[in-house]
Amino acid sequence: MAGLASKLAQMQAKACEATRFAAKHGCAYHRTLMEKNKKYVADPPTIEKCQELSTQLFYTRLASLPGRYESFWKEMDQVKNVWRNRKDLNVEHAGVAALFGVELYAWFCAGEIIGRGFTLTGYYV
CATH class of the missing domain: 1.20.5 (Single alpha-helices involved in coiled-coils or other helix-helix interfaces)
Known part of the structure; x- marks a missing residue:
């Protein structure tokens, strides 16, 4: 329980640091971003x-x-x-088809992990 509390405190500190950074540099970043991309507005x-x-x-x-x-x-x-x-079919075509299948499966697995909130088991700790 103490480990979880220390992780929570670390997360809060990082969130506060990120908020301070965004508050300090956010307006300047927005201005330069809009200036660079004004042709899209x-x-x-x-x-x-x-x-x-x-x-x-x-x-x-x-x-x-x-x-x-x-x-x-x-x-x-x-x-x-x-x-x-x-x-x-030759070996090259079969290899390309196999790699394509493996890539599809990998994207499916990545999508499942992302859909579960980046957990491997699907349960939140």
């Missing part, structure tokens, strides 16, 4: 403009769906073609 920067841009983004993504759908089926046709000609 919509004029005038109002709530209405943000809502308009949000709507544009939504419908632009919606408009891209047919192209994505077509690309998906082209890739599926390539996979079907490779499966039909699997006798012609």
